[in-house]
Amino acid sequence: MLLYKTIIGINKQLNKLVNIPFTQLESGADSLTKAGELMSSVGAKKAMIVTGRSSSMAIMPQLCESLKAHDIDYAIFNQVMPDPTIATVANGADFYKQFECDSIIAIGGGSPIDCAKVIGAKVVKDRPVRTMAGKLKIRRKLPPFLAIPTTAGTGSEATVAAVITDPSAQQKLAIIDPVLLPDFAILDPKLMTSLPPAMTAATGMDALTHAIEAYIGTYHTTLSDNYATEAIQKIFTNLPIAYENGQDLKAREEMAWASYEAGCAFTRAFVGYVHAIAHQLGGIYHIAHGQANAVLLPGVLRLLQPYCRQRLDNLADIIGLTGGDAFIEAVSNLNKQLNIPEGFKELKAEDIPMIAKRALEEAHGTYPVPGYLSQKQCEQLLHSLLIEETEEEALTV
Incomplete structure (x- = not known):
């Protein structure tokens, strides 16, 4: 490393x-x-x-x-x-x-x-x-x-x-x-305003991932931190509203600004493992990028917490909570509120070693991640996100 x-x-x-x-x-x-x-x-x-x-x-x-x-x-x-x-x-x-x-x-x-x-x-x-x-x-x-x-x-x-x-x-x-x-x-x-709830959720979580990865990465600056934290506050407040009522212009405008601010943050401070893994899932299975980010985000944050504990504690303070554990749990709860899946039905166990290898190659030496994950950790994370196809679903294919 x-x-x-x-x-x-x-x-x-x-x-x-x-x-x-x-x-x-x-x-x-x-x-x-x-x-x-x-x-x-x-x-x-x-x-x-x-x-x-x-x-x-x-x-x-x-x-x-x-x-x-x-x-x-x-x-x-x-x-x-x-x-x-x-x-x-x-x-x-x-x-x-x-x-x-x-x-x-x-x-x-x-x-x-x-x-x-x-x-x-x-x-x-x-x-x-x-x-x-x-x-x-x-x-x-x-x-x-x-x-x-x-x-x-x-x-x-x-x-x-x-x-x-x-x-x-x-x-x-x-x-x-x-x-x-x-x-x-x-x-x-x-x-x-006509954006369907599922797409509102996935794209909003994409913006949240941009802001969080920019904030916890090692390229962060005062400028990128300001943009990232503004975006995170807006998203936690307004994404559930836009999801429930797409016609709410105030929530939509706040989310538009949050997306822009998160973009300003990560274009200066880059992203991290969530994006590196999501890119592989999109390239292989065509999983929507925002949804892939949303599903991956809580698990990646748990793995990275030992390397960026103070930064996650700061993010908890920003949304009125105490401690990084509470912040990660808030991200997970937001996923649930938005009906984001807990894993990937498309993911195949036999592809996991290759996906993990490609993701680590993209992240290492490219993204300023706060700490380094191993091939084993990445594979274990992906295995935890496998969703078994039910017999009923198999019969409908």
Whole structure:
């Protein structure tokens, strides 16, 4: 582990030298109407709108009208699916060139925003997506870029990272470069009111994981701590409300801000083991990222508690509890309140050694984890999350 600690120590110092700007924000109900004004301010004439196939019919007309009002043409690329792939990025870059676009607008959850980031990277630096994986592999400004999240979870509108799936390798590729940070973001709570409860829960827990992992990791700073703790307070207060009543605009807006703040925290202080394991589960079984994070989070925190006891005690204080044990229990109880599963039906016991190995390879030397887990610990955690298929379920397959 000495080698990993040395690498992380060096990277910590290098990380301080990297300037990470902040996205220019518009927020509040009906702030979507500002899209045209924002894109016009950077001279956009034809925007590529990157979105998913299920994008709301109520949202797209509002966006398009705002663009038209500022004489901005657009072309809609709606091929993004959950866990966007290398092929989707390539198709998107071809689309951008074919329709002679000069700017990008991403609207949707983390998948469209991440996909749009890498499309932009491929447009300005035409190289295989696999070779962009890692840190600082792009280093060329993207076209003018507006991110419009419709979920409160990934915080991708605030981050310098994007995750793309490589189906052939059953892996997710993390691409990290400050040029991936969107120029603008719109946080409009009205775009989130139709989000189903299960997705509200999963994306909200994704944001909570970002904030917690940023706070307990060794790259944390006063700035990242402030963002992380603000996000954690908002999530514990507002996520249950948004889950129970999706039409509550105040809770939706608070969650949008929490997602953004958590994004600001982890883009400066990074994530940890929860994400490393979740990436493997997503790449192999296509388990939704937010749900994977939520299921893994309490168990990973219990394993890491000996290495970050004071930090977890601090988080307990922030939400009005005493001690790290109480904080971990609060996370577990929040999962229960949101009807998050206690394990993974998709997980296969025979895959666990490979998943653990890949997760540790991703985490060690990359993420500033507070302490190091062993292969055995990681495997034991995954075994504890196996869910046996019932005989009734087997008969319905």
